[in-house]
Amino acid sequence: MPSPSSxxxxxxxxxxxxxxxxxxxxxxxxxxxxxxxxxxxxVSSSLRAMGLGESKQYGTYHRVLSRAIWSPWQLSxxxxxxxxxxxxxxxxxxxxxxxxxxxxRKGRKIKNKGxxxxxxxxxxxxxxxxxxxxxxxxxxxxxxxxxxxxxxxLPARSHKTAAKLKTARWTVxxxxxxxxxxxxxxx
Numbered sequence: 001m002p003s004p005s006s007x008x009x010x011x012x013x014x015x016x017x018x019x020x021x022x023x024x025x026x027x028x029x030x031x032x033x034x035x036x037x038x039x040x041x042x043v044s045s046s047l048r049a050m051g052l053g054e055s056k057q058y059g060t061y062h063r064v065l066s067r068a069i070w071s072p073w074q075l076s077x078x079x080x081x082x083x084x085x086x087x088x089x090x091x092x093x094x095x096x097x098x099x100x101x102x103x104x105r106k107g108r109k110i111k112n113k114g115x116x117x118x119x120x121x122x123x124x125x126x127x128x129x130x131x132x133x134x135x136x137x138x139x140x141x142x143x144x145x146x147x148x149x150x151x152x153x154l155p156a157r158s159h160k161t162a163a164k165l166k167t168a169r170w171t172v173x174x175x176x177x178x179x180x181x182x183x184x185x186x187x
Contacts, residue, residue, distance in 0.1 A: 030046045032050060047061055095141040102116050115131055
């Protein structure tokens, strides 16, 4: 079975605590397959890239994303910590940007859907609404040395409702970051 470089394997091992042991092994198989596959990045193409296209446990890999036990909150906290350690200089403020976006979705089985104001299609005279999901995206603003003066925004966490945004502030706030960091918010 092919595998990515040892650097990638070591980096991804930081995320192991957010999964159960079997789910972590399957999730890493999917991640490695996604890195190694060409074309569309689907569960099926990832498994084929890993040589598991004919596996009898094919369905268990599909359930990693829908039914397996893992914590997206822990994953986002680990990701944020890794991004801060990598891109934010010692003693610099951590700048978190918050944005709201609408994902147009229909269907009986879509949870948390609703009618939301569409800021792209709305004008001063006419307000348009769209049926779908509203995502609150929190991103880390960083400057990388090889691209100046533009900062990059690296996604840190997403929420489905604005009501969870206050909870997110406390979850991502400096308590979850190394102790020497300060946190600034831009909305």
